Amino acid sequence: MKDNNHKDNFARKWITYRPEIKLLDCTVRDGGLMNNHNFDDAVIRAVYNACVDAGIDYMEIGYKASGKVFSPSEYGAWKFCNEEDIRRIVGENDTPLKLSAMADTDRVDYKTDILPQKDSVLDLIRVACYIHQIPTAMDIIKDAHDKGYETTINLMAISAVPEHELDQALEIIAGSEVQTIYLVDSFGALYSEQTRYLIRKYLHYAESGNKQVGMHAHNNQQLAFANTIEAIVTGANWVDGSIAGLGRGAGNCATEQLLGFLHNPKFKLRPILECIQNHLEPLRSKLLWGYDIPYLITGFMNQHPRDAMKFNAGENRGNLTKFYDMIMEED
């Protein structure tokens, strides 16, 4: 064989690990989209303990949503992440695990609801935005940064954004205070070559601003794990997982998949398995997350999974041809 070089690279890549890779667990935050964040404290505590014991770097515990936009009678505590609610679970969080909350642009009263970091157990604010919300998102980033937080920006739904607009957005982001720029595959629509292309683009802008790149994948086509691996191999150093893949619709790349792949000895798999078996699998029949063919269809059509989620929550669940015909008519 002539490709000895290739062989050497291959061995180096797969036998070692990159210590700079950060693993963020978003089980509670993304999974909360399936039950309006109405989790029992026991579940939140189990996920927190599992993350600590497994050596995860960050745990995202929920949203910092505005009580004026979302009614606290309809949504659970983890939609709002008040400081006292978080401390009820984590105390002073005297562990190596860092805590994160997501601020959804235009749905957060960030000036008042995000406390100065010295008064909070949160370490990281992740700002989610669509491309038309970039100016407000930049203000949330600046506010959180000035308050003392680490920050990321999670630019959503980019598989449906014109490329020159994405380039402009990334240029603006590269000039901001943000530390990590996430590639977010909101529709679970990306294939590995597209992931590689986009991560390279994100790295190009990120490196000009001395920032890192992250990957947040959805499992609509059962490609969340593969795309996250692709992102890592291409150079992303932040990756999102969720335990048992719990997350909106088809869910996310599973934390347990990533622990099998990342060979960093600080990570432990067993606490995650225990959490799945005792706390998350019992929720499956009610929350109904995970790969399913309606998500595959919206995924390869590059559509928001909302139609698939609505269909799967209704009485026609499993009637695949009915869903297919409905989507084809709409399209």
Next chain:
Amino acid sequence: MKDNNHKDNFARKWITYRPEIKLLDCTVRDGGLMNNHNFDDAVIRAVYNACVDAGIDYMEIGYKASGKVFSPSEYGAWKFCNEEDIRRIVGENDTPLKLSAMADTDRVDYKTDILPQKDSVLDLIRVACYIHQIPTAMDIIKDAHDKGYETTINLMAISAVPEHELDQALEIIAGSEVQTIYLVDSFGALYSEQTRYLIRKYLHYAESGNKQVGMHAHNNQQLAFANTIEAIVTGANWVDGSIAGLGRGAGNCATEQLLGFLHNPKFKLRPILECIQNHLEPLRSKLLWGYDIPYLITGFMNQHPRDAMKFNAGENRGNLTKFYDMIMEED
């Protein structure tokens, strides 16, 4: 951005299709490993009709197993694929769909049980073998080729084979009559870079013998679809899928996933969805195939899934820590 070249390749690859790609559906053959090939005729007929209507290239209907090795009282008809059983379903198979059966080396009386092609509705004999069975496999290939069949070789469990032995095996295969050499990820252990590396190796040998390369993936780590895409992008022109991913243990790359990815207009998705909904999903609670964490664990440990299959069929199913502890003790 400086990578306009990359951008052009990217658009070409994802908007067009490669007409030379052949899709082989192995639902009944690989799925039969979960029920000793005891399918009702209605299921076989439904899969056959779905394959015809969906424009699939080949359907693999079962094994040509020896009645002296496997008892016909324990195994269904599709373990043996007698000509009269196949014809009961397909008649003269007056369709563009070609039919295949698998010959498992050392478990087939190929000289007597594989008829001359002119007397059979089968078009293709696929020879499965482990590396130590290469001499016998080569004789089955020659026999089938001389009888008038198309042939493939499916070299199994290669993720646990020393590389210099694999190279020797591929060199022998390259000199044989076989038309397509399959990369088979028996343990669902391969990551995309490993798939790319191995497909390049297989192509190197295949091209010296004017042969094609194929990919048969298992979904232990939820990477079957991603690895099959990687194989296609790297140059494999034969790919295996199974409807609803039905197959041994974690199952295979799903035919419906491939139909969403391969943009050849001859392929139709709806007949496959109909078959899943009416014929395959009703079997799930009994056959219990599909991605599950015990398979993830044997996958990333590069082990045969037999321990996971046995565990999942028993009363401890779902007790993930028990499975983990058992595997760690054995290892």
